[in-house]
Amino acid sequence: MAPPTPTAKDPEKNSDCIVQDAAPVVTTTCTSTNPMTTISIPPEPQPQEEEEEPYTIFSRHLKLFIILMSATSSLFSPVSSMIYLPALDVLADYYHVSITRINLSVTTYMILQALAPMFFGDMADQLGRRPIYITTLTIYVAANIGLATQSDYGALLVLRALQSSGSSGTVALGNAVMADIAAPAERSGYISYVQAGMMLGPAIAPTIGGVLTQFLGWRALFWFLTIASGTYLVLYIPFVPETCRKIVENGSIPPQDWNRSIWNARFDRKIKVSEGAEHESHENLRKARKNELAGKRSLAIPNPLRTLRVIAEKDVALTMLLTSLLTTGFYMLMVPIPSVFADVYGFNQIQIGLCYLPMSAGSVLGTIAAGKLLDWNFRRIAHLENHPVHLRRGHDLRHFPIERARLQYLPLPTLISSLVILVWGWTLSSHTSLAAPLVLLFIGGACIPAAMNMQQALLIDMYPQSPATVTAAVNLCRCALSAGGTAIVQVVVDGVGLGWCYTIVGGVVGVVGGIAVWAGIKFGPRWREERFVREETRQREKERERGEGDSNEG
Structure with a gap:
């Protein structure tokens, strides 16, 4: 019933x-x-959750284009540094100076390579990516034209400094752009493409430099760089949109009128032709947000102290130290190649340049594989921690174990990198067959950039609001330690021999790497929270002072 x-x-x-x-x-x-x-x-209307805005409104094809342009720009600084090396002897003869004096142009380049991003990175986080990209690349193109046409040693030194300032300014921007357009769950894969460009440059540049110097002369080096950078600039200005989130948020807020690309103009036109109250309301909201952001935009005076403050943070210092040691080891692998390969194997400049290609292939594969691994591990740990993963929206990483997500697999490539550096010296001193050093170059080229990519992703996640500044800080540490390492490597080799020199370097990388990973996972979250609390306290004090100032004026 x-x-x-x-x-x-x-x-x-x-x-x-x-x-x-x-x-x-x-x-x-x-x-x-x-x-x-x-x-x-009729039923009572049920409240609907407000749809969150996507992390970026850029289409997939536009994001791919931005990634390609950012990865290409990251080539200019390392290529400009390494393409120059095969021509040092030729330039010394041309200017009638010693090798020591001609090496000053290399030293000058490396000093500016470390310092310039400190200024440009801070400006890019305040004014936007496009103005700094255009400024630095214009300086770079002008310096290359000057280098290709000058005939004075003093002019060479000055123009090399300008060339370094322009090209190294782009180093701080590539990773920052990836942070602009990629949510944390997929950010590592994006960063890996920019890192691949940075690692690819040192490997292919000596080959290009050797061919151009031998067949067309040393001036062809700078004309080649002029054509490449000029073509890039012609493509960048009209087609690449502003991505800085402080300027355009997720791309829906128009940038300054003088900072618009063709994409910005097309997007605004689509909004204007839309009909209906919903579109009108959206347009009014965009205008309100634009006015709010415009009030915060001002001509920024570069402040390198922001970069130095980043380096002083405990949760950053160890990571930057390990990254700098790995970069030093990477360059120390390449430093003896021209002289040793010429003496042992009797190679000319072109053959020596071809020997860098295994490292080039390894660098590309290693960085991309590391990026995919980090994205997978981020999603895995998020699932274990019941943390929502949004590929189209941002994440609140304050209480997320980002150190574990980024550093968990770092020990393996770090250990392999230290072993490769250690074995490298004994392989060269033993005059083995060519296969042994080439295999080591491939393995080292894969593992060292992979380890560096993992740490770079962590650093950007630590400073999502200032990715260009933190990248500039990393660049400062890497360049400073690499310059010191490459400067003393020959002295150490003369003192203890190739084998023991690289044994020391490999041992230091392995020990420091182990300590950095352990300390980062164990103490990193606490140090990061302390930094958040300090920043919140500082912001409250500023707001209180601003409120007191307004009260006094009233």
């Missing part, structure tokens, strides 16, 4: 009404002296 159906009284008609819930309406059937009637009552 079916259970009785609940009834309700209709006070007006004094009848029994059966209320049945049926989506999407509630149907009330009333029985009285009148014929049966059915009254449909």
Whole structure:
């Protein structure tokens, strides 16, 4: 027997009404002296969750284009540094100076390579990526034209410094752009493409430099760089949009009028031709946000102290130290190749340049593989921690174990890198067959950049609001330690020999790497939270001082 159906009284008609819930309406059937009637009552509207805006509105094809342009720009600094090396002897003869004096142009380049991003990185985080990209690349193109046409040693030194300032300024921007357009769950894969460009440059540049110097002369080096950078600039200015989140948020807020690309103009035109109250409301919101951001935009005075403050943070210092040691080891692998390979194997400049290609292939494969691994591990740990993963929206990483997500697999490539550096010296001193050093170059080229990519992703996650500044800080440490390492490597080799020199370097990388990973995972979250608390306290003090100032003015 079916259970009785609940009834309700209709006070007006004094009848029994059966209320049945049926989506999407509630149907009330009333029985009285009148014929049966059915009254449909609409359900109460249910509150709908407000749809969150995507992390970026850029289409997949536009993001691919931005990635390609950012990875290409990261080539200019390392290529400009390494393409120059095969021509040192030729330039010394041309200017009638010693090798020591011509090496000053290399030293000058490396000093500016470390310092310039400190200024440009801070400006890019405040004014936007496009203005700094255009400024630095214009300096770079002008310096290359000057280098290709000058005939004075003093001019060579000055123009090399300008060339370094322009090219190294782009180093701080590539990773920052990836942080602009990629949410943390997929950011490492994006960063890996920029890192691959940075690692690819030192490997292919000597080959290009050797061919151009031997067949076209040393001036062809700078004309080659002029054509490459000029072509890049011609493509960049009209087509690449502004991505800095402080300027355009997720791309939906238009940048400054003078900072618009063709994409910005097309996007604004689509908004304007849209019809309906919803589009009008959206456009009003965009205008309000634009005005709010415009009030915060001002011509920024570069402040290198921001970069130095980043380096002083405990949760950053160890990571930067390991990254700098790995970079030093990477360059120390390449330093003896021209002289040793010429002496042992009798190679000319072109053959020596070809020997860098295994490292080039390893660098590309290692960085891309590391990026994919980090993205997978991020999602895995997020699942274990019940942390929502949004590929189209941002994440609150304050209470997320980002150190574990980025550093968990770092020990393996770090250990292999230290072993490769250690074995490298004994392989060269033993004059083995060519296969041994080439295999080591491939393995080292894969593992060293992979380890560096893992740490770079962590550093950007630590400073998501200032990715260009933290990248400039990393660049400063890497360049400073690499310059010191490459400067003393020959002295150490002369003192203890190739084998023991690289044994010392490999041992230091392995020990420091182990300590850095352990300390980062164990103490990193606490150090990061302390930094958040300090920053919040500083912001509250600024707001209180601003409020007191407004009260006094009133």
